[in-house]
Amino acid sequence: LIIMENGQLIGIAPLMVSKERVLLFNIKKIEFLGVLNADYCDFIIGGKKEEVIEEIYKYLLKNTKKDWDIMELSKIPENSKTLEISKNILKKYHISYDKFVITTSSLIEINTDFEDYFRERSKKFRKHLKQYIKSLNSEGKLAFEHYEDFNQIEPVLKNFFEQRIK
16 A cells, blocks of 8 residues: 655555454454564655554555454564554544564664764674675675665665565
């Protein structure tokens, strides 16, 4: 689901409907694409996060409700604003929800450029990371890219999803 405003991409809700058998019932649920293989999932939103998330929920409830039974948005990082925003929106529309920790994963927030971060790590850490990068490079070129303009994300995501489908 993509959200546009005045011809500009402002949000992506990478969602799918999957089927699951629970006891004697077949359940159709909305969940994030690739949830089984992802460390974390979330909506991809440049700005106006609250407005965009509300539009996502409104669209799903108004236009697709007959296509699914439950919504299970798992693996959203604990520090994501999506959790609090979703809670407020669902309360506003009197929709019951539950939030619980399924798993934890490590996240390193780097508030400096990578070279400075890397230089501050221990010699052992740097050595191991270099070995991991060398191993990954033997499989193909490894590159780290940082995007500041939200509109740059669309072609990159298209490529990402095409690779995931293969």
